[in-house]
Amino acid sequence: MSENTNEPQYDFGIMGLGTMGRALLLNMADHGNAVCGWNRDPSKAQAVQEETGGKVGGFSDLGLFVAAIRKPRAIMILVPAGGPTDGVLQGLHPYLDPGDFVIDGGNAHFKDTERRITEMGEFGFGFMGMGVSGGEKGARYGPSMMPGGTPEQYERIRPILESVAAKYDGEPCVALMGARSGGHYVKMVHNGIEYAVMQLIAETYDILHRAQGRGNDDLAQMFGRWNQGELQSFLVEITSIVLAEKDGDKSLVDLISDKAKSKGTGKWTSQDAMDLGMPVPSIDAAVNAREVSGYKGDREAAEKLYGTPLLGNVSDIAEGDLEKALLASMILCYAQGLAQIRAASDEYKYGTDLPTVAKVWRAGCIIRSRELAHIQAAYANRTDLPNLLLDQDYSRRLHDLIPALRKVVVSATAAGIPIPAYAASLNYFDSYRTGRLPANLIQAQRDLFGAHTYERLDKEGSFHTQWE
Numbered sequence: 421m422s423e424n425t426n427e428p429q430y431d432f433g434i435m436g437l438g439t440m441g442r443a444l445l446l447n448m449a450d451h452g453n454a455v456c457g458w459n460r461d462p463s464k465a466q467a468v469q470e471e472t473g474g475k476v477g478g479f480s481d482l483g484l485f486v487a488a489i490r491k492p493r494a495i496m497i498l499v500p501a502g503g504p505t506d507g508v509l510q511g512l513h514p515y516l517d518p519g520d521f522v523i524d525g526g527n528a529h530f531k532d533t534e535r536r537i538t539e540m541g542e543f544g545f546g547f548m549g550m551g552v553s554g555g556e557k558g559a560r561y562g563p564s565m566m567p568g569g570t571p572e573q574y575e576r577i578r579p580i581l582e583s584v585a586a587k588y589d590g591e592p593c594v595a596l597m598g599a600r601s602g603g604h605y606v607k608m609v610h611n612g613i614e615y616a617v618m619q620l621i622a623e624t625y626d627i628l629h630r631a632q633g634r635g636n637d638d639l640a641q642m643f644g645r646w647n648q649g650e651l652q653s654f655l656v657e658i659t660s661i662v663l664a665e666k667d668g669d670k671s672l673v674d675l676i677s678d679k680a681k682s683k684g685t686g687k688w689t690s691q692d693a694m695d696l697g698m699p700v701p702s703i704d705a706a707v708n709a710r711e712v713s714g715y716k717g718d719r720e721a722a723e724k725l726y727g728t729p730l731l732g733n734v735s736d737i738a739e740g741d742l743e744k745a746l747l748a749s750m751i752l753c754y755a756q757g758l759a760q761i762r763a764a765s766d767e768y769k770y771g772t773d774l775p776t777v778a779k780v781w782r783a784g785c786i787i788r789s790r791e792l793a794h795i796q797a798a799y800a801n802r803t804d805l806p807n808l809l810l811d812q813d814y815s816r817r818l819h820d821l822i823p824a825l826r827k828v829v830v831s832a833t834a835a836g837i838p839i840p841a842y843a844a845s846l847n848y849f850d851s852y853r854t855g856r857l858p859a860n861l862i863q864a865q866r867d868l869f870g871a872h873t874y875e876r877l878d879k880e881g882s883f884h885t886q887w888e
């Protein structure tokens with residue numbers, strides 16, 4: 421491991437050399453940056469130094485790590501969100517000098533980021549929240565990054581971030597997402613969309629595998645084919661890889677327990693969407709679906725009680741219907757997530773530019789897809805677009821795609837196959853495009869039992885009726 425030297429020799433440091441920190445550090449070193457890493461477990465610090473032949477400094481002594489970085493220092497933290505991040509910041513605090521700059525690259529809750537900006541600022545330290553996406557491979561060879569903060573803060577680390585970011589048509593997939601916690605907010609919604617698209621793919625697999633009896637190898641090929649077309653995306657691509665994986669003579673996926681875990685970003689997306697009054701039902705459904713999956717014992721008991729559904733009745737759903745239904749639903753998930761980001765930008769004064777968000781998501785991140793180039797064009801064409809559904813091109817495309825989504829929802833529902841994300845996506849579309857919803861009746865009921873008043877279509881004002 422690195423010894424103390426009198427002269428600081430590194431321009432950038434990363435704290436936490438786990439999956440993401442180690443990979444990003446090696447990526448930075450590959451691009452000619454003078455970098456070092458710190459980890460509380462010395463073996464990881466030592467390993468990174470040894471595998472780079474000493475080019476990358478590895479430390480487990482915090483004082484030596486900080487002293488080895490040139491002032492004003494730039495240090496990124498990549499540890500689990502919440503308590504561990506606060507713990508690392510507390511440990512780092514005594515070694516920092518005013519003007520030093522700390523970037524949290526973990527999946528922090530945006531409200532924690534707001535708090536940390538204030539706390540660190542009181543000591544003259546800069547603090548930035550930045551979303552990093554792409555998993556281990558992305559971090560190692562080109563992630564998508566979503567920093568939040570001031571343009572001056574961003575300028576300070578722009579060269580190193582651009583050097584390691586994924587490139588789309590030569591453009592680095594990193595840009596300022598907005599003021600203060602705006603970067604972590606955009607990353608949170610990115611993950612919400614990730615949950616929803618993963619759930620949609622899982623429902624697709626359930627219809628084709630459990631209900632229609634198609635084998636995993638066959639489906640691996642099908643997802644591979646879909647990935648050559650309009651559905652081209654990282655999540656469809658990895659589904660093909662996952663379904664082809666073997667454990668001995670069995671499909672590995674068949675041996676994996678059907679209880680989905682989560683670390684919280686999807687739930688936070690839904691929670692804040694509700695606070696903003698912004699509907700994201702596909703994301704809500706995906707969060708709930710993971711929760712339901714956790715009740716495996718109860719589900720098994722209920723299956724004995726109620727029997728298995730009529731799985732055979734979905735034979736009318738063709739592969740092409742599902743391809744279209746998945747694309748339609750994916751578009752609806754992006755539409756919901758981006759509408760949420762716009763609402764959050766207004767509410768929290770982030771100043772987020774939606775075409776820039778779509779641009780940064782086009783490569784490197786988990787929700788990257790061919791569709792994002794179209795989405796970027798739609799928002800660039802009309803920057804005040806309230807929702808992707810109101811774009812003319814999207815209206816034409818959804819006219820073509822929605823009948824297949826409707827067919828999938830109707831048939832799967834009739835057969836008793838749970839499709840919460842498909843159903844939520846279709847209902848979002850149907851609600852959004854219905855000029856008159858039955859909410860008038862709800863308003864009347866509210867007024868009857870609670871004198872909550874209602875507005876009328878035929879005259880201005882607020883009204884109350886003495887209901888008989």
Ligand SMILES: NC(=O)C1=CN([C@@H]2O[C@H](COP(=O)(O)OP(=O)(O)OC[C@H]3O[C@@H](n4cnc5c(N)ncnc54)[C@H](OP(=O)(O)O)[C@@H]3O)[C@@H](O)[C@H]2O)C=CC1
Nearest residue numbers: 436437438439440441461498499500501504526527552555
């Ligand atoms: N994995 C992924 O695909 C992605 C993860 N992220 C986010 O990046 C961050 C890091 O994730 P990831 O690299 O996957 O996590 P890992 O579990 O692989 O690594 C965690 C790192 O944090 C360190 N650490 C954990 N707790 C503490 C603590 N209390 N004090 C000091 N160090 C601590 C660990 O040190 P030690 O070795 O000593 O245990 C390790 O270096 C998280 O916020 C995660 O949500 C973001 C995008 C993608």
Ligand SMILES: O=C(CO)[C@H](O)[C@H](O)COP(=O)(O)O
Nearest residue numbers: 553554681682683684685786
């Ligand atoms: O940020 C990520 C990708 O962009 C992580 O992989 C994410 O933490 C996964 O979330 P979860 O564990 O809740 O499924």
